[in-house]
Amino acid sequence: MKYLLTFITFLTLTSSTLLSQSAQEIVDVTKIFLKTLNAEDLQQISLPFDDPDREKWTNLPVGLVPRPGKRYGDLSEESMIQFHRVLTTLFSSQGYLKITSIMQLDDILNIVYDTSFERGTISKEGLAQIKKLDWEYGNYFVSLWGTPDMKEPWGLNMGGHHMAVSLSMADGKYSLTPLFFGSDPAEVRITKYAGLRVLSKEEDYGFLLINALTEQQKKTATLSQKVPGDIITSPNGPKRIDDYYGIKAADMNKEQKGLLEWLIKEYVDNLEHGGATRAYDKLVETGIDNIYFAWIGSYEARNPHYYIINGPDFMIEYDNVGFDNDGNHIHAIWREKSGDFGEDILKAHYLGHKH
Template identity: 25%
Template sequence: MIRKFTASLLLTLLISAIFIRCSRTDDDTTSATVTALDCSSVTYSATATANTAYSGTATVPYTGGNGVAYSAGSAISSTGVTGLTATLVAGTLASGSGSLTYTISGTPADSGTALFAISFGGQSCSLSLTVSGTSTTADCSSSTGVAKVVCLANAFLSTLTSDQQSSVVLTLNLENAKRWSNLPCALSCRNGLLFGDLTTAQQTAALAVIKAAAGTASGEAYDEFEAIRAADDYLNTSGGGSSYGDGNYVIAFLGTPSTTGKWMLQYGGHHFASNITYNAGSVVSITPLHEGVEPHGSFTVNDTTYECPLASELSGVQTMLGSFTSSELSSAKISSTFSDCLMVPGSTTNTFPTTKQGIQVSSLSTTAQANVWAAIQPWINDIDSAQAATIREAYSDELSDTYVCYASNTSATAGDASSFFTTNTDYVRIDGPSIWIEFICQTGVVFSSAIHYHTVMRDHERDYLDLE
């Protein structure tokens, strides 16, 4: 009896132990499962900068969680950009969709992308953390010039998901460089990401890049860009429809933003297209640049009243031609009639005319020569002044060999600046060894009873620099 009892007791204890052991696996991390990890939608709590200590978190969405608790993971070392580790934070899965948190720390050894191969709950994917170029402060406040543009570009990239980064950083080639437009065609004719698809924080970061590249000259540069965007909102609410509006503006990087390599910043939308090329930390091209506006006068959006966003461009070309003598005007006048700028996107050949027309600047009076140079400034001023200084100097050196021609303007009078550019097809061109500027009046599209303006600045030497 005693032996039987003992054997029975041992058997009971063994079964109990097995039951307890099996019960405990329900709370063990090895039983945590998910049906999918979404590394393309990861958000990061902080931006990373090369050679600067980093501490932040990555939030990774998942679906199909089974509600089980899990413990902290082991450190996962980064590849690509080395020097960082990612570690899973302990938690409990939702029954369905939720997110995992990984702490990321260390000092990234270089700029680029730090990759972390994570596996959890039977699923695997790769985290991608953008690491910006070396800067003394991650917020870019101590950077200047092109270095600041690059710092802010990388800060913007760090706010994006992997899919968004793939959409905004594209190959620097001629095909992509030529994808700019003056039309309300959103991404169908442009590269990059729509502002309307960005979060508030992402759009703020994108606009910071543009402001650093364009500069802060009053009434020019970033101010002008924002006013033209506001005009598009005005068209949207004035019968133009959803094709118009500031949410249809875009930003793109052709090549990786860097102070050592070559890349292009593209931003714009309807009536605005900026294409700035950087190489080895310098601005090497500020064209093509398209600017237009409808309506051409004042308008109010969200309780803010904007005066003509292209007032300085208009005033410049009016004053220039208004300072020509009757004889100079006669030499500058050409018989052609234009419906738009010649060098806009969509040109059949996209090449400049081989013969310059009009009057050479060197043959003008001293006053008129000064006014030609003044007329050029509003376009150059839409790029940060210090960054565009070398190109400005080149245009100045070539001024005497530059030509001015104009067309239509049938009611214009010598000495009367305001008599120029008052009706449809009134047109002017400034054509130098390098610089090319066109300004034209067109019948309005949304406001068909009024005119609006199209302008373009191109460069015979620097457009699509070394991309042919």
């Protein structure tokens, strides 16, 4: 028993140290990135932490909604390299590859539309309208809010078509929610990129779970309404959904509950190890059994479908409709209910410090 308690204490201290180290690494790597910028870059990228625009996000292309900060594609190669170091410090290899793949998918999407025009499936006018949306690999914007520090509040955002990354930090603690990833198309169906699926497991694990339920459980989990045209907690919708719908994890068997955990981890494990561990430990502490899973739409791929996973402290929302109702356009978001844009971290900071 003595050795067991010692081991548990060791694990607790190690976990705490890892989280602290990861926060310090985030500060350090961001400072190195800033040193690669010239005076004009710094002026464009730097914004006051208390600017309300820090808490605004959208998944729309920059041709529709401009973003604050510095355009990623206009960074020097040295700055680009160092910014990727920032991303690989914030995110796991899984999360980092999703971010860079979403960026690359914009270039592929342009190729898809050019090919569709050549094949006569869209008009010249239609192609011209699409080009005005101005999506491409370089059209993502980086913004720094405040100054990187282990004590005072600061933040770093990255936004563009189908991506919204929001880092908030104070007192050595940090938040990365809301974290929005999207994929259009969900599955590339023409050109040499046919078959590419950037957000594959968000879709696959959802289908695995809903189809692992019994018929009665499916009835409980499935909401009798039309698949939403977007996630309900979009920038134009409510910040959160307080009501619980669908089937409770407590009413699932061991195998079904395991699939639910797989699906949740697909979102949480986008973060680097320290952040993912903190988020998942919090989820386990409030109880897997207290999580609800709800589904709308088809139980088969290539058809519109939607799900929401709602727990005491977090929420995951996923929507896949597509412009032609072909289930080929994913929007997905992970949020901590008291942690969006560092809400809980900042509250604790301001209560403990005079400002």
